[in-house]
Amino acid sequence: MRRPDRYQLAQSLKAAAAAALAWAVTGWWLEAPMALMAPWAAVALVQGTVYRSVRTGVELVSMIAAGTLLAAGAAALTGNTMTAMLVALPLAVLLGDWAPVGNQGLYAPTTALFVLAYGSYSLPAVGHRLLETLVGAAVGVVVNALVLPPVHSLEVRRLASALPGDCARLLRRIGEGIDEDYPEARAAEWYESAGELYGVLADLRTARAWSTESIRFNPGHRFRRKGPPVPSDAWDGVWTRVSNRILTLTLTLLEAASERRLLPRPPAGTLTELSTLLTAAAEVCAVEQDVTEHGPGDETAARRHEHLTRAREALARMKRGEPAADPDARASAGSLMADAQALLDDLTPDERRQAGPDPRCLPVRPGHRDTGNT
Incomplete structure (x- = not known):
């Protein structure tokens, strides 16, 4: 174990600040029913470079949207949580592995599980979830770009x-x-x-x-x-x-x-x-x-x-x-x-x-x- 250096400490504090800000925007201001998605996305997007934050943001939002829509669609078609999991999860895992999004492919099946486990797959709930993800992604990218943006020279x-x-x-x-x-x-x-x-x-x-x-x-x-x-x-x-x-x-x-x-x-x-x-x-x-x-x-x-x-x-x-x-x-x-x-x-x-x-x-x-x- 090495002592954390200045870069690691700065990125850790930025991730925490981005999560708190995203939670405040979605939970207090927008009064989202499940504000978890925003700070989750914000933390994930405080990356090692600003470019990587932007690129990862596009990939992450795409996978979360795909997982949400797959889970909501499977639940609407089957009317049963267990059956919806058996339908949505294979498709979400396959999409995450097949799409050129690297490690972000894991977010598709993970989001599908969240949606089905919490039973929040009505049309308003899906809309809120996608909005929270977009807000969290935007907060993470902006914080990483404007607060001590990392320059690896x-x-x-x-x-x-x-x-x-x-x-x-x-x-x-x-x-x-x-x-x-x-x-x-x-x-x-x-x-x-x-x-x-x-x-x-x-x-x-x-x-x-x-x-x-x-x-x-x-x-x-x-x-x-x-x-x-x-x-x-x-x-x-x-x-x-x-x-x-x-x-x-x-x-x-x-x-x-x-x-x-x-x-x-x-x-x-x-x-x-x-x-x-x-x-x-x-x-x-x-x-x-x-x-x-x-x-x-x-x-x-x-x-x-x-x-x-x-x-x-x-x-x-x-x-x-x-x-x-x-x-x-x-x-x-x-x-x-x-x-x-x-x-x-x-x-x-x-x-x-x-x-x-x-x-x-x-x-x-x-x-x-x-x-x-x-």
Whole structure:
């Protein structure tokens, strides 16, 4: 159990306020005979985004109307509650499963049960029930749109900052842990950590989808406090390639250390220079984390250039090193050099601009996770 964050608390309070307001409008002002439908609909429509509230509202009202009409029609035809249930419920469940309304399909049979259980299926009762549902839906959507409408951009910025930081920490661990006799267990740990980078990438894609959806129909997103621009989708592509390079590199190191593989270890000189290269590349990733959190600047550009230069010098020394006598060892060293060069190319800004626009020069793109994102 985690402590609720600000977003969850805000949405919970908004749902309670929407339910109370819907109850007041239908129960006190309209004097509806069964005001339960209004607060029920209002609570259900305080969703994670305003767009989702509107879309869910259409689906929910459709299913509640269908369940109400099916139950009222079955009761009018049969004149018996049990028989009406046997007629209406299969149709309501089938409709809820068949219609493209997602989880809202459950409201059709649930409403049919309410109508039949309370015996409120006369024409005036059906009209009141539909009116209460419409009022509750409208209250839920309006409250979600006007009271702290959720904008899911902080999660994108947090994950975009976490990814370069995770890469930096992993590259630093590899650089500090490589030696001529590094153990297989250590290489296996590097490889496992490199695979975990894809989890961050998947979370980032999900957060971008939430961010894009939260902008739609949202009247309040322009008034939120702005931070540094959120990197564009092209930025994700760059760090996907960086993660791929790290994974491939750690796999080569693992296979070279494994006794079950015939691939020999690279020469000691190659590993020494690779250690220097990866340590410098880790610092480049750390600079990118600073840029993501605080924006670009001359100082960060100078730091990036310094660390990239040191990494490319180490790569040049790797290439000039004395080749191993064993052809398999040369292949192992060549694979590491190719992966390292590709990694540095992906971390170089010029290469990034070829892959797409510089993400730091783009405005925040309204780019769907539902915690801590307001």
